[in-house]
Every structure is written in structure tokens, then in C-alpha cells.
Amino acid sequence: MDLMQYRELAEQIFNDVREMSFDGVGVTRESYGQGESAAGDYLTRLAQAEGLAVEADRAANILFSPPDLAADTPAVWVGSHIDSVPQGGNYDGLAGVVAGLLCLIARQREGGGKGPPLRVVAFRGEESAWFGKAYMGSSALLGKLGQADLDLTQRSTGDTLAQYMERVGADVQAIREQEVLVDLGHILAYLELHIEQGPVMVARGLPVAVVSGIRGNIRHNRIECLGDAQHSGVVPRWLRHDAMFAVSDLVMRLDEHWRVLLERGTDLVVTAGIVQTDPAEHSISRIPGRVSFSLEARSKSTDTLEAFYQLMRAECAAISRERGVKFEFDRRVFSEPATMDTQICDILSKACEQRGVPYEVIPSGAGHDASLFANAGIPSGMLFVRNQNGSHNPREAMEIEDFMLGVQVLADALNQLS
Numbered sequence: 001m002d003l004m005q006y007r008e009l010a011e012q013i014f015n016d017v018r019e020m021s022f023d024g025v026g027v028t029r030e031s032y033g034q035g036e037s038a039a040g041d042y043l044t045r046l047a048q049a050e051g052l053a054v055e056a057d058r059a060a061n062i063l064f065s066p067p068d069l070a071a072d073t074p075a076v077w078v079g080s081h082i083d084s085v086p087q088g089g090n091y092d093g094l095a096g097v098v099a100g101l102l103c104l105i106a107r108q109r110e111g112g113g114k115g116p117p118l119r120v121v122a123f124r125g126e127e128s129a130w131f132g133k134a135y136m137g138s139s140a141l142l143g144k145l146g147q148a149d150l151d152l153t154q155r156s157t158g159d160t161l162a163q164y165m166e167r168v169g170a171d172v173q174a175i176r177e178q179e180v181l182v183d184l185g186h187i188l189a190y191l192e193l194h195i196e197q198g199p200v201m202v203a204r205g206l207p208v209a210v211v212s213g214i215r216g217n218i219r220h221n222r223i224e225c226l227g228d229a230q231h232s233g234v235v236p237r238w239l240r241h242d243a244m245f246a247v248s249d250l251v252m253r254l255d256e257h258w259r260v261l262l263e264r265g266t267d268l269v270v271t272a273g274i275v276q277t278d279p280a281e282h283s284i285s286r287i288p289g290r291v292s293f294s295l296e297a298r299s300k301s302t303d304t305l306e307a308f309y310q311l312m313r314a315e316c317a318a319i320s321r322e323r324g325v326k327f328e329f330d331r332r333v334f335s336e337p338a339t340m341d342t343q344i345c346d347i348l349s350k351a352c353e354q355r356g357v358p359y360e361v362i363p364s365g366a367g368h369d370a371s372l373f374a375n376a377g378i379p380s381g382m383l384f385v386r387n388q389n390g391s392h393n394p395r396e397a398m399e400i401e402d403f404m405l406g407v408q409v410l411a412d413a414l415n416q417l418s
Contacts, residue, residue, distance in 0.1 A: 001110060001415070003408045006102045010407070011400055013098050017042060018090045026087040026394030030154075031125035031136060032060070032164035036083040040122060043082070043097065050105050057121075058181040059140035060170040064104055064120040072183070075117035076417055077190045078103065078410070081126030081137065081369060088127075089396025091195045091403075095385060097122045099193040099407045103414060114415040116188055123369050124168070130154055131161045132221035134335060138369040140170065142376050143180040148331060150176055189344060189380065189417060190373035193406050195398050196384040197366045197391035206358055207402040208409055210348045211382035214364045214371040215267070216337035218305045219296035220329055222274075225250075227325040229281070229289025241324040243291040247275065249323070253315050257308070267300045268308060269365060300337050300363060338371035344381030344413075351412035357405055366391070383410055 020042065021027040021035045029035035040062050044054045053065045062082075069075065080096025100120035107113045125136030131152040139145040150162035150172065166172045174181060201209055227243035251272055258270045274294040282288060295312070299305050309332075316327040345361065352359040364382065374380040385406040388397035 001106055001113065001411055003102060003106055003411050004404050006106060006407070007400060007404050009105070010098055010102060010403065013043075013046065013101075014090060014094070014400075017094060021084070021090075023087055027084050027090050028086050028088070029082060029084040030086075031083040031127060031130040032161070032168050033130075036124060037168060039082045039094070040124075043101065043122060047101060047104075051108055052104060056169060057141060058171040058174060059124070059137055060165060060168045061124055061137045061141060062122040064101060064122075066104070066108060066117065069117055069119070072186060073117055074186050074188050075119045076115065076188045076414060077119050077121055077373075078192070078414070079121030079123060079190075079369070080192050080194055081123040083125055083127050083130070085127050085129040085392045087394060088392055089394060091387065091396050091398045092197065092391050093123075093126060093194070095195050095398060095403060096193045099403070099410055102407050103411045106411065113411075115417045118414060125165075126369055131164075133161070133333060134367055135369055135372055136161065136165075138372040140165070140175045141181050142184075142372055143178040144372065145175050146178055147176055184376060184378060187373070187378050189341070190370060190378050191344065191381050191383070191410065191413070192368055192370040193383045193385060193410050194364075194368055195387035195391060195396065197387070199390065200362060201384060201386040202388055204360065206360055207386050208352060208357055208359050208406045209384040210345050210352070210359060210361045211340055211364050211370075211384055212345060212361050213300055213340055214338045214368055214374075214382070215269075215298040215300050215366075216302060216305060216335045216371070217296055217298040217333075217367065218309050219294065219333050220331075221294055221333065222292055222330045223295060224328045225291045225293070225325050226328065227289045227291075227323070228287070230287045232285045232287050235287060240287060241289070242287050243325055244277065244288040246319050246323045246325040247291045247293055249319050250312075250315055253319075254312060257311055257315075261304075261308070266304055267363075268304055269298045270308070271296045271298075298365060298367075302337060305334075305337075335367055336371065336375050338374040338380070340370070340374060340381050341379035344379055344417075347413045347416050348381055348383055348409065351409045351416065354412065355405070355409060357409060381413075383413075
């Protein structure tokens with residue numbers, strides 16, 4: 001089955017969805033909001049025009065299937081997400097859904113495929129930018145979303161995740177009770193194509209790569225450091241309780257721990273992505289008495305994440321004593337690392353080799369819905385497509401030739417699955 005002939009259709013889909021979600025800078029498809037829903041509606045109309053069946057699951061994710069496939073027929077799932085970060089790129093998530101749809105459309109037009117039945121899923125709510133929680137759609141489907149998650153508020157409106165999910169038709173009560181909303185026995189495997197969100201493949205000249213595993217993370221969306229706000233000109237250093245210097249001290253100590261751990265061969269990345277004083281009260285001549293910040297650590301090892309987290313808390317306690325400040329933490333959010341299925345990795349690698357496509361097997365530093373399926377015991381695999389300029393920014397620049405190579409490899413692998 002030659003998927004390269006579907007290049008024009010792929011370009012049309014990407015261009016149409018970009019146009020409807022362009023925000024003046026990049027694309028914005030807010031989780032459970034207007035942009036995400038518009039993209040889902042567009043893909044629904046496209047699939048139905050191709051004769052495919054479309055339905056929403058109880059978590060409001062969108063499922064695309066062959067028209068004659070019974071609901072209880074075991075199938076391989078292929079998918080990704082359709083939301084984006086604010087002012088993000090067009091390919092993060094969307095590329096994986098489009099890839100799956102192209103495979104499904106090709107089977108529909110050309111009379112089926114050699115492998116097992118195929119379903120494609122477009123997940124809602126994968127990006128943590130909107131509610132401070134990632135993988136919301138897949139987590140809800142797999143019974144991993146609870147009341148504390150549903151109480152999270154949207155960054156702009158203040159409405160809860162539960163309210164947003166209810167508006168798009170999700171079974172919020174079942175999600176609250178952490179009911180598994182799908183028969184896992186009906187999912188033979190889960191595959192996901194995604195753009196690489198870092199620079200490795202561009203640097204190595206690789207159009208595609210096979211993903212070996214996905215880093216997990218521990219994060220706090222908001223930590224507050226509370227000190228004492230005073231006049232900047234009259235309080236000497238030894239009497240200050242400066243929240244900004246305390247946070248800066250913490251960040252530099254964590255950076256040194258990170259450096260040492262890397263020298264020992266530990267897999268770890270650490271980020272403080274939001275640091276802010278209160279604009280209603282901060283001033284050049286005022287010692288900051290309150291600073292809020294986010295903190296995230298990612299690793300392929302749960303033990304590493306937990307050890308670094310405890311190290312961070314110990315440093316907070318030490319800085320509190322030394323500088324006379326206090327750290328207050330919101331809810332700790334944890335996402336497990338995941339290992340991709342070795343047999344599926346081998347099949348994807350073989351598909352690359354048979355097509356003469358240069359590839360390597362690499363880990364994913366970013367998180368993906370595939371990690372939820374892998375940790376639920378479903379054989380899972382991922383394929384990366386080269387992408388210039390990183391991700392979570394408007395300059396994502398996946399080449400359509402690379403994407404179509406990835407789609408072809410994905411289709412070949414699906415035909416080889418038993």
C-alpha cells in the first residue's frame with residue numbers, strides 16, 4: 001500500500017486546521033475549548049466524507065473506524081492529540097492523528113490492509129498548559145483522572161476541568177469515580193506518530209526515529225516562597241527575608257545537583273518554567289515578600305525522579321532556615337515513565353530498513369499519550385518524525401516529505417502486526 005500518494009490530502013488537512021486555529025502568532029487549540037473542538041469537527045467531517053465511522057468515547061475523545069467494524073472487535077489503535085499549547089505549532093499532536101487517518105483512509109479506499117483491524121483516536125486535552133495536567137483525555141479513558149484533577153482550573157477562565165469536560169459531552173461522573181471507560185482487551189496495541197520536539201534528529205540527519213521509551217515527570221505547577229516585603233534601601237542583608245533571593249538560591253542549588261547527577265550518567269532534566277513576583281505589589285524599591293514558581297523534573301527512572309524530588313524538598317527546608325522564608329507547595333503531579341514494547345520497536349525498525357529510511361532508536365524526553373497505554377499493559381510503540389525549530393512554539397517546521405515517510409513506515413508496521 002503506497003501512502004505517498006496521499007501527500008496532497010495530508011497537506012490540505014494541515015493547512016485547513018492551521019487556518020482555523022491560527023491566533024495571529026501561532027496556533028491555539030485549547031484543551032476542551034473552541035480550537036480543539038473545531039479541529040475535531042473538521043476531522044470528523046473529513047472522515048465521514050471518506051465513508052468512515054466516527055464516534056465520541058465517554059471521555060469525549062474522537063474515535064475513527066472502518067464503517068463495518070463492530071464495537072467489540074479487537075483492533076490496533078493509532079492516535080495522538082488535537083489540542084495545542086497557546087501560540088504553539090501546528091504539528092504537535094495533530095501529525096499523529098493525521099497519520100492514523102491517512103492509514104485508515106488508504107485501507108478504506110484500497111480495500112483493507114494485511115494487519116489487524118485499525119481504529120484511530122484523536123485525544124482531547126494532552127497539553128498541560130491549560131489546566132496544569134497532561135494526558136487528560138487518555139487518563140480519563142483509562143480511569144486515571146480523579147476528583148483533584150477535575151477540580152483544576154483553566155488558566156484564563158478559572159472554570160474547572162470538570163466543567164469543560166461536561167460541556168463537550170464527557171461522562172464526568174464515571175471519570176470522577178475513575179472507571180475505565182474502554183475494554184482494554186479490545187485494544188491489541190497502541191501506536192503513535194509524533195514530531196520530535198528536540199534537536200536530535202535534525203542534528204543527526206534522521207527523517208524518522210523509533211522511540212524506545214518516554215520520560216516521566218514530577219512537577220509542581222505553583223510553589224510559593226513567602227518572605228518579608230520591606231523597603232529595599234533600609235534593610236541590611238543579614239536582616240532580610242528576601243523571597244526572590246531564596247528562590248534564586250534554590251534554583252542554583254538544584255542546577256548544581258543536576259550537573260553532578262549528569263556526570264554520574266543519570267538521566268534527568270530540570271526546569272523552572274514560570275517565576276514571578278506579584279505585579280500588583282512588586283516594585284524596584286521593594287524587597288520581594290512573595291515569589292511563585294513552577295518546578296519540573298523529568299527522567300526515564302522513577303527512582304531518579306523521587307530521589308531528586310526529596311533532594312529539592314531538603315534544599316527548600318535548608319533555605320527556609322537560612323533565609324527566614326517559607327515554601328508552600330500545591331499538589332504534586334506525577335507521570336510515570338514508560339517503556340515501549342520491544343516487539344513493536346523491532347517491527348517499526350524493520351519497516352524503516354525495508355524502505356531504506358535512515359533511522360535510530362532514541363528515547364523521548366517529552367511526554368505522550370502512548371505512555372498511558374504502555375503503563376496500562378497495552379503493547380505500545382512510537383515513531384518520531386524530524387521537526388525543525390523544536391516544539392511548543394509557532395516555528396515548528398516538519399517537512400511534508402519526512403511526514404509521509406513516517407506515515408509509510410507506520411502503515412507498513414501496521415500490516416506486519418499480528
